[in-house]
Amino acid sequence: MGPRVQLPPEIQLAQRLAGNEQVTRDRAVRKLRKYIVARTQRAEGGFTHDELLKVWKGLFYCMWMQDKPLLQEELGRTISQLVHAFQTTEAQHLFLQTFWQTMNREWPGIDRLRLDKFYMLMRMVLREALTALRTQGWDERQTEQLLELLTTEILHPDSEAPNGVKSHFIEIFLEELTKVGAHELTADQNLRLIEPFCTIAAQTQDSLVLHNIAQGIFETIVEQAPLAIEELMNELEEEELSEEEELSEEEALSEEEAQEPGVLSRESPKGSVCRAQRPLDKQAEDDDEDSASPVLQFDYKAVADRLFEMASRQDTPPQNRKRLYKVVRKSVAHFQMGGPSSEIALGGPSLGGRPRPHPSRRPCVSGRHAKEALGSDLSPGSTRKRRRRRAGGDPAVPRERPGGHGGRGAPRRQRRPRVGAKAKMAGCQEPKAKRKRTPEGQK
Template sequence: MATESTNGSPPLGKYLASTDKKTRDKAIKSLAAFLSDPAREALPKAEMAKLWKGIFYCFWISDKPLVQQALATEISDILLAISDLSVSLAFLRGFWESTVREWNSIDRLRIDKYYMLVRRFVNASFRLLIRAEWDGAACKEYNGILTQHGGPLCVDDQRVPLGLAYHLADIYAEELDKALANPPVDSPLPAPITTLLAPFATLLARAPTVVAYDRVQSALIDPLLDALLSEGTSEEPPSRKRPRLSTETYLHLVSNSCTSNPEPEKPQSTTALRKAVLQQLFDIASEPDTRDASRRRLYALWKERSEDDESEDVAKKRSRTVDAS
């Protein structure tokens, strides 16, 4: 199978859409080799869209859970096989544009495998940023991919399905925690937590409905703040009005993160991280384009969680007094 045409674009469409699994497998491997060529520049937007249409259909016709899992991993790992960061990010942009475009066409029998594919790409994206040592420009472009018009977290584009944003909120901190579990030995930089949460802070501020706001807060923000509050103390997190059935711990995330400027081997305390996240929510609540309903909820969240911090401080002081006696 040829890996590229004379004009430098991969002639893989008909192979990716083949009914023969072996042909599709060869096409994916050829695609990885094509894109990972160090001399390769990012494909033009039209070519990337055409390529992702083929990849999307290739995944669509894959069957059997183990086959789907292996293919999802193989496709997402292309992000890390590409040596040029800008080419990797262009491939990632193509993935999200294709996913948003095709999401509403996915039937209920296939939706779970696409949830899995999204999860794999979120994890691979974090590993890519870890490898780039959380480069500021790379993180900014990554956030832009998520929030741009047509991106999965763009609240101003009515074509973007909210179900996709909800799924991202469900898995975001979990996949970041997994990615931080085995950081490169030569790149032990902590994750800039407020930078990575920025797209979701914007989503909360401009959520189109109360349901959307509550869904993102309960799926991502509440579990993360609970983890940052309970870490390092034997005290249980203060009870919520609607307590979660289980509390995520995110051990790797809370122990290997900083607020915004990564420095070697200098993760920040959970108290500092939590206060930074709360400050981020307070600041975006103050923005003029924040919806009034969201503004009220963000201020209420900030107030409630700040009171949690005060309760924790009292508990820690009490514990130190007991230990001293």
């Protein structure tokens, strides 16, 4: 009997991750995390592409074997947080790349009863990837690398991603980005993060991808605009209130210092109702803040201009151009003609790196596709004047009737009977007029 072949640690971990016993799988997940930390700490260490594919195959079937919903959520959170165990950014991106490649490869074999757990796993992995980007301060270079990875593996027409993976990724991208970076990202950073969707929407030949991007990304941004404006106004009001409170506290301190020692303080005693009421109000305000969901801030004019620029290119397919122009018209109409806050749009710097409201303006439209993009703004009167000029007539000179005074012209309007006048009906006799009685002396 020959010596037993020692399998690589990645294959051993993958076999244990796909085991039948839950205790074995949980223990394998914990060992995998320790193994990742220990191996990526070394300068010459790290994982290869094939090794991480084997690890993800074991993690995939580890999720496959978990049936209870609460345990599925806990396992999905544990698996997605493995990205933070890698010590280098390159290793993290390789881990994410092999995850999406594994999902693309295994997606056709997932039955409908197990779809929800893998939808949840994709959502959690995307959230942790954005969280890792936030810990690096939303670095531009790291952001570009992550967006390029996601575009290559999911959105690009040459990728092997099935329609289910593409559609779900487009649906959850803005939601997870809002949860992770709504309080930190500026309008310029948000525009940079949706740049791949603008490019794919202008180039793709897949009508399903185009529809999902237009509806799940661009139209969602336009629909959330009133909420973003309201949130920005609330922040400005809160800052004004905080400044007023600081001023009032300073005035109160100055008054207390100026008071004589014998004067009693105006502050209510500790057991009074007024003193106990303040924490309740503060707690109610905190509850309201927790219930209000954050919204991503965008420079909506810049978004409309970017979409119009991508749609106006000569290599853009007509179907894509028409769909993008529809989004541009909708965004412009939302801020110019409709919406509860149509007088303002967001743009420019503001407090905390957010955009400040300014009067909305229609994006600059020029070129041969301008009429198709924004439609005609001519009034009916100006249209009639143009038709007369083309026919050779002068709109300033009044035109005479064709028949003159005695000829046949346009039929005259019939006079309407006066209000209260008695209508004469055929077949009815009119009452005789009453004769006036004259005095006998005048006969």
